[in-house]
Amino acid sequence: MKLLTLTALLLATPLTAQQVPVTSFTLSNGMEGIVIEDHRAPIVTHMVWYKVGAADEGPGESGVAHFLEHLMFTATDDIAEGEFSRIIEDLGGNDNAFTSYDYTGYFQTIAVEHLDLMMQLEADRMRDLILNEAAVDIEREVVLAERNQRTDSQPGSLFAEQRNAAQFLNHPYGVPVIGWRHEIEALNLDAALSFYQRYYAPNNAILVVAGDVDPIEVEEMAQRHYGPLTPSDNIPDRVRPQEPPQLSPRRLTLEDPRVSNPYVIRTYLAPERNPGDQERAAALTVLAELLGGNGLTSVLGRKLQIESQVAVSTDAFYSGTNLDPDTFGLVVIPAPGVTLAEAEDAMDAVIAEFLETGPDPEHLERIKTQIHAAEIYAMDDMAGLARRYGIGLTIGLSLDDIAAWPNILAEVSAEDVLAAAREVFNKNNSVTGWLMQEESE
Amino acid sequence: MIRLLAILLVCAAPLRAMTVQEITTESGITAWLVEEHSIPIVSMDILFRGGASIDLPDKHGATHLMMGLLEEGAGDMDATAYAEAVEALAARFSFDASRDTVSVEATVLREHLGDSMALLRMALVEPNFDQVAFDRVRGQVDSLLRYNARDPGDIAVGQLFSDAFPDHPYGRTVEGTVESIALLTPEDMHIARERALVRSRVFVGVVGDITAEELMILLDNLLGDLPTEGPDLPENVVTQAEPGIRVIDFPSPQSNAYLAHESIPRDHPDYISLYILNHIFGSGYVSRLNQEVREKRGLTYGVGSFLVPFQNASLHIASVASENAKMAEALDVIKAEWERISTEGVTTEELEAAKRYLMGSYALRFDSNQAIASGLAGLQFGGLPIDYINIRNDLVEAVTLDDINRVAREHLHPDRLQIVVVGQPDGLTSE
Numbered sequence: 001m002k003l004l005t006l007t008a009l010l011l012a013t014p015l016t017a018q019q020v021p022v023t024s025f026t027l028s029n030g031m032e033g034i035v036i037e038d039h040r041a042p043i044v045t046h047m048v049w050y051k052v053g054a055a056d057e058g059p060g061e062s063g064v065a066h067f068l069e070h071l072m073f074t075a076t077d078d079i080a081e082g083e084f085s086r087i088i089e090d091l092g093g094n095d096n097a098f099t100s101y102d103y104t105g106y107f108q109t110i111a112v113e114h115l116d117l118m119m120q121l122e123a124d125r126m127r128d129l130i131l132n133e134a135a136v137d138i139e140r141e142v143v144l145a146e147r148n149q150r151t152d153s154q155p156g157s158l159f160a161e162q163r164n165a166a167q168f169l170n171h172p173y174g175v176p177v178i179g180w181r182h183e184i185e186a187l188n189l190d191a192a193l194s195f196y197q198r199y200y201a202p203n204n205a206i207l208v209v210a211g212d213v214d215p216i217e218v219e220e221m222a223q224r225h226y227g228p229l230t231p232s233d234n235i236p237d238r239v240r241p242q243e244p245p246q247l248s249p250r251r252l253t254l255e256d257p258r259v260s261n262p263y264v265i266r267t268y269l270a271p272e273r274n275p276g277d278q279e280r281a282a283a284l285t286v287l288a289e290l291l292g293g294n295g296l297t298s299v300l301g302r303k304l305q306i307e308s309q310v311a312v313s314t315d316a317f318y319s320g321t322n323l324d325p326d327t328f329g330l331v332v333i334p335a336p337g338v339t340l341a342e343a344e345d346a347m348d349a350v351i352a353e354f355l356e357t358g359p360d361p362e363h364l365e366r367i368k369t370q371i372h373a374a375e376i377y378a379m380d381d382m383a384g385l386a387r388r389y390g391i392g393l394t395i396g397l398s399l400d401d402i403a404a405w406p407n408i409l410a411e412v413s414a415e416d417v418l419a420a421a422r423e424v425f426n427k428n429n430s431v432t433g434w435l436m437q438e439e440s441e
Numbered sequence: 442m443i444r445l446l447a448i449l450l451v452c453a454a455p456l457r458a459m460t461v462q463e464i465t466t467e468s469g470i471t472a473w474l475v476e477e478h479s480i481p482i483v484s485m486d487i488l489f490r491g492g493a494s495i496d497l498p499d500k501h502g503a504t505h506l507m508m509g510l511l512e513e514g515a516g517d518m519d520a521t522a523y524a525e526a527v528e529a530l531a532a533r534f535s536f537d538a539s540r541d542t543v544s545v546e547a548t549v550l551r552e553h554l555g556d557s558m559a560l561l562r563m564a565l566v567e568p569n570f571d572q573v574a575f576d577r578v579r580g581q582v583d584s585l586l587r588y589n590a591r592d593p594g595d596i597a598v599g600q601l602f603s604d605a606f607p608d609h610p611y612g613r614t615v616e617g618t619v620e621s622i623a624l625l626t627p628e629d630m631h632i633a634r635e636r637a638l639v640r641s642r643v644f645v646g647v648v649g650d651i652t653a654e655e656l657m658i659l660l661d662n663l664l665g666d667l668p669t670e671g672p673d674l675p676e677n678v679v680t681q682a683e684p685g686i687r688v689i690d691f692p693s694p695q696s697n698a699y700l701a702h703e704s705i706p707r708d709h710p711d712y713i714s715l716y717i718l719n720h721i722f723g724s725g726y727v728s729r730l731n732q733e734v735r736e737k738r739g740l741t742y743g744v745g746s747f748l749v750p751f752q753n754a755s756l757h758i759a760s761v762a763s764e765n766a767k768m769a770e771a772l773d774v775i776k777a778e779w780e781r782i783s784t785e786g787v788t789t790e791e792l793e794a795a796k797r798y799l800m801g802s803y804a805l806r807f808d809s810n811q812a813i814a815s816g817l818a819g820l821q822f823g824g825l826p827i828d829y830i831n832i833r834n835d836l837v838e839a840v841t842l843d844d845i846n847r848v849a850r851e852h853l854h855p856d857r858l859q860i861v862v863v864g865q866p867d868g869l870t871s872e
Contacts, residue, residue, distance in 0.1 A: 040479065041807060041808060043805055082732075085726040086727050086794075090797050091798075091801055092801010092803075092805075093802065094802060094805060138736070138737070138738070139739070141738075142735060145739070145741050145764060146742035148742075148762070149695060149743065152693075152694045153694065258693070260587040260591040296513075296523075296524035297524045297528060306520070312580050312581055313584070335580060336580075336583075366525065367528075369529060369530075370528060374531075376481060376550060379482075380548075382808065383808075
């Protein structure tokens, strides 16, 4: 077990999330463990994150990572069908799971005395999942219903799917996490099981325990439950097909009678956070705050919502928490009577002006204040801290990278922001979409 | 003179060991406080009884719009200056309206407590409601209403309430309508504020790095200049909906359905029993609805039921989304389960499992300062005692199988279900 080395702590400032006790260990089978202590309440969040997600699927089997996530609640050699969540509810715990492009996670929140059992259950289904055809057939229907609800009933989600597919010419980030409908329909027991056997193993997993626990006891407990599991010897390197140079701006429109508020949205390929190399991502994070943070103070909001009143709403977004390149996005919802063409022109004019003037120093200072405060507020949000570590480690960052991030953000200068903006706003890397109700626009 | 009336309560394990103090300020405002000095922040939840249900008859949506405008300029600051001031302090404010309440949530840094509260006071006591901000925020609400009008879930809920409460404020949406908000003026915002932000109807929960003495002075400054009394509150009402199904055509691959009937208020002696019964029926993975509709038949991604104990009316509601071809079957299964549980009741095993879940998970609600602050305000709003967090699990534990099965017979009415389906469900038409 090692204590995290904390870099460049700011002196004479209030306690921040960097001072929340975080410790780590690695079991001999390769499983990493992170313990975040919060002794305010006798509860614990137990999470296992796998370093596998939708972007690791093979061609033609989109949705298998997410389908497997559903099937992980079926049965094991020790747990009868449907018993997993029943046992946890019976102890007053809540459990769920999530799938993204780069990771798949399972978690329970429960009274701290049940942590040992949670580890036993989670360790059991890491290697001993048992599937049957009937359960697989029903769960496929549930996933199709989920796709109906979250994607096919939402014009904005269908639009995002189409835009993503246009954004990534070669990388699997262009395929939806939940899967294309025709490929979900073809998923079966064998596909799920072979994905499981390849990727679900201690040397591909990260344990995150946050709550009222002692890190030494957690490590002992983890050794007892996860320690005996056999590592997988056929986990491929996470080398996905990468993007070729993108040479042409792409444009698309989607028309749907269910659209109430048409909007224009543009995404650009953008660099992500990388080990030892997070400065550009930090500058882009600050850039997104400057352009799109609060509609009353952001650059887009001030120009388009307050001054010209061309827009009802504006936004800029970027996360950087991907294994491979991410996107930086801009959105404008035009005011009634303003066309999408006019909204897009206005958006472009704001960006062009920003590239000339750069950020307002006072605005940048207020964002820095909020970045600092977010670290204090984070101490009251254990689930958020647990996610921060789970995501960071599954996208290949080190603990030091994760600990350093708030300080890297704090050091972003106006010049850094401007340099990042000039680099990212390259139209050849962009997809511009218009979501419309009908063609008359 | 500062008067400290402290009622000290220490919660037993496995709940968080916290002491809830009741304080009453010089001007007579009562608040519940948990001091938590380990993190330099203060979280506050302020509820005012009334909400959208006290909108004047021709001013639907005024209260909701007014709450959205509180942070859009106050005192000598316009909307942008106010937002910049909030950003400079890294304060987090949010303002909202529901049918029965308006709420103000604030989480602020201890180091900026005084300045943050001075800003919040300006929003509550001296908002500008200037025409420019008014027009802009009204445009945002208009956009939201147009979005909701094309959202099948919102369409279904809107129809459910307008059929159930046609002559009562609950029959209207909190946000008003595109037509009603178009007629509102900034003057209506001042009137709505004076009706809604009323001292005699306030409930305050505070958690954080602050003492009782500090809080008493703070609250008198923050809320002391608000109006003392508000308008009459609405009358109690029961659902007027006829049993049966109403189908609203909407082009979508799936349908959304809501089923509802009359239920009992929060202060009814059977409420806890009905709450446990509902857990067995339609809340959580093990619930009968989830098992029968999702786990066994794969008819949905999400099905559930819940109690809706408003101030003046109570409903028991279930909801499901299903492919158009499968909605009829999903509704048949839900209605059959509603019938079965109301006539046959539940088993001892189901009751004990539900109790274990509800008692064990209660502590999980109190996992952050903000969550505890809203819990404290909510308990006061519900008229519950200050020791409720301590005794709640005893109340759950005390419920017997006879209680549950009597409550199932008395308070579930599968023959009186009002059903609204939005979509293009096969084989279903309005009755």
